[in-house]
Amino acid sequence: MAAMSSDKILIVDDDRNLLELVKMRLEAANYDVATALKEEDAIEAVKKQVFDLSIIDLQLIHRDGISLMEELHLINPEMSVIILTAHGSIESAVEAMKKGAYNYLTKPFDPRDLLLQIQKALENRKLASEVKRLKGLLEERYSFDNIVAKSDKMKRVLEVVSRIAGTDSTVYILGESGTGKEMIAKAVHLASARKDKEFVAINCVVISETLLESELFGHEKGAFTGAVRTTKGLFTQAHEGTLFLDEIGDMPLSIQPKLLRVLQDRQFYPIGGERPTDVDVRVIVATKKDLEEEVKKGLFREDLYYRIHVIPIHLPPLRERKEDIPHLIEQFLRKFAEPMKKDVKGVTPPAMQKLMLHDWPGNVRELENTIEYAMAMTQKDVIDEDLVLQTKLTSQEPRTISLQEASAMSQEALKPLKEARDAFEKSYLVHLLQLSEGNVSQAAKLAGKYRADFYDLLKKHDLKVDDFKKAK
Ligand SMILES: Nc1ncnc2c1ncn2[C@@H]1O[C@H](COP(=O)(O)OP(=O)(O)OP(=O)(O)O)[C@@H](O)[C@H]1O
Ligand SMILES: [Mg+2]
Structure with a gap:
């Protein structure tokens, strides 16, 4: 029969008799007990085994119990500590509790008191870790909270996200424009252990080759004309966090080998730099085009494709998951209520029908814009059919103007x-x-x-x- 795992306790005291006595008592109460006469032995023991609780004498020979406790907490921060004090010196006992001891006992103590304190400390510890676990669960849920996923297709996407978030593998997100690629990339980041570090996003389309390379990897002063000072790149900025490379298919061929190298070696050379920089970055890429085609056409390196195509996530277009539409609408009505200071309750049945029948070439972003517009325009607390999908705004994906277009425009009409x-x-x-x-x-x-x-x-x-x- 498998033995029930019992709580592990370490007793540290320079009084050999007391040590033996307490050990016997605790073993009789079914605890798994280790002892240490000297400070170094205590440190060794805590390095080797995970103790649930430690009982430490405040007046040890070589150092005080408080500093030993602090050192042990650097190894095992979650170990509960009960302090033993010989002279009833309340002051240092209080000091010990401030620094993380659970409680203290004054020698000589009633063994029953000790057992009671141990029991309380262990219960408290379990409660604390349960609270932490629940909090973790809540946070995990929170990062998915604003993501609508009622359709089976989207449910499967979120399932993959939660399963792979904790790994460091590269994620490859494929989807038409406006399907939620960036949102999913952020969700992966937020559900990972990297969530408190940076999520850095860059679009590989908008900028020139040199600029993109320097943005990503940084440069040394004087590396090229205009490089007036040394600049850290986004890879460095995203250290221990996540780097999101949007529109990876548009990354110039000249930069691709450098990206391949970072992914392989976790190391790169800033432009003009002599020494490599080490980084720990989780990379997520997104693309609208099927990169396999680009590889065949020689526009994208095959080796890089296989490096980034580790965990593919395909975001289905909205027209293939129309059951999400009503929930997305609700989500957006909620989202804009506060900034617009408007409480719109819903859309009328004819409006809903129109929205359901539409093909959504611009996907979720188009739906979001449609609702935002209708909310801004409506004078009632519902949205009528004449406010949605008027020909002016529809069937054409809402566009942003590219840099080239913008500069062409400004030249023409200067x-x-x-x-x-x-x-x-x-x-x-x-x-x-x-x-x-x-x-x-x-x-x-x-x-x-x-x-x-x-x-x-x-x-x-x-x-x-x-x-x-x-x-x-
Ligand atoms: N499932 C969803 N639930 C809630 N909001 C969503 C969902 N999918 C997308 N959105 C919203 O739609 C908008 C567009 O999403 P996002 O920017 O992530 O798409 P994208 O695929 O990166 O678009 P593009 O290809 O244009 O860069 C965002 O405001 C996002 O919050
Ligand atoms: Mg995007």
């Missing part, structure tokens, strides 16, 4: 600042009035302006509210 600002202001006002159909209070609210100031703006640009009211 006006003096004041003129440009006025032009922008006017078109902004026109847009607001169109959206609100000439409702000034609503338009002013959306613009974050007082009504009076808003009227001043309209006057400045010679805009007439009536022009925007719908013909009855």
Whole structure:
């Protein structure tokens, strides 16, 4: 029959007789007991075995019991300690408790008191670790709290996330735009032991080759023109944390070998640096394109592909998991309630039907934008069908402007600042009035302006509210 595991107790005292006596008592009470006459023996014992509790004499020969306790706690922080004190010197006993002892007993003590104190200390310890465990569970749940996953497909995704979060393996997230790739990357980070360190994200598309390399790995002063001071890269910033490489498929071929090397050796050379830097970073990558195709076309290194394709997570498009839509809507109504200071209870049945029938090329992000817009516009506590998926906003994925486009635009229309600002202001006002159909209070609210100031703006640009009211 397997023996029940009993609690392990270490007694440290320079009085051999007392040591033997207490050992016998405790063994009679079914504890697993070890003894140490000298401080060094106590330290050795705690290094070798995990004790649940230690009883330490305050007046040892070579050092005081408090400093020994502190040293032992550096090895096993969760071990409970009961202090024995010979002269009833309450002061040092109190000091010991401040520094982490559970309780103290004054010699000579009643053995029954000792047993009682031990029992209490052990119970307290179990309670503390249970509280910690529950807290951990709550935190774990919390990191998934805002993620809607009612469909089987998304449930499976979260299952994989919670199963692999604790490992350091590279995660490869594949999904169309707006499916939640970055959100899942963060969830992996938050559910891992790295959660208190940094989550650093970088998009591999937007920046130039040199800039991307220097962003990732840092550079020494003078490594290239413009490198006026030594800069640490994102790999260093993410040390002991997580680095999220978005749109990995767009990483230039020239940088790929360097990434491969960090993943293999956990080491890299900053640009212009002579000595390698060691890092401990968990890497998560995301992509919209199937990289296997890119590999075939010679646009992505095969060896790197296999290095990053360790734990693949495929995020299904929203049209393949429409049962998530009502829950996502609820989530977004909650999300925007506070910043918009609006309590919208739901969408009307016809609006819901429209939302369910839509194909969602922009996936969850498109749905989120649709709800945000409708919430901003509605004057009721529900969302009507005419506020969702008007042709203007729909079927086209909401876009952000790329750097190239932005600079092309600014070159083409390079006006003096004041003129440009006025032009922008006017078109902004026109847009607001169109959206609100000439409702000034609503338009002013959306613009974050007082009504009076808003009227001043309209006057400045010679805009007439009536022009925007719908013909009855
Ligand atoms: N399952 C979900 N539950 C709740 N919110 C979600 C869910 N999926 C996505 N979102 C929200 O949708 C928005 C888009 O998600 P995210 O930015 O993670 O997508 P993405 O795949 O990285 O998009 P892109 O390809 O455009 O970079 C975010 O605001 C995110 O919080
Ligand atoms: Mg993204």
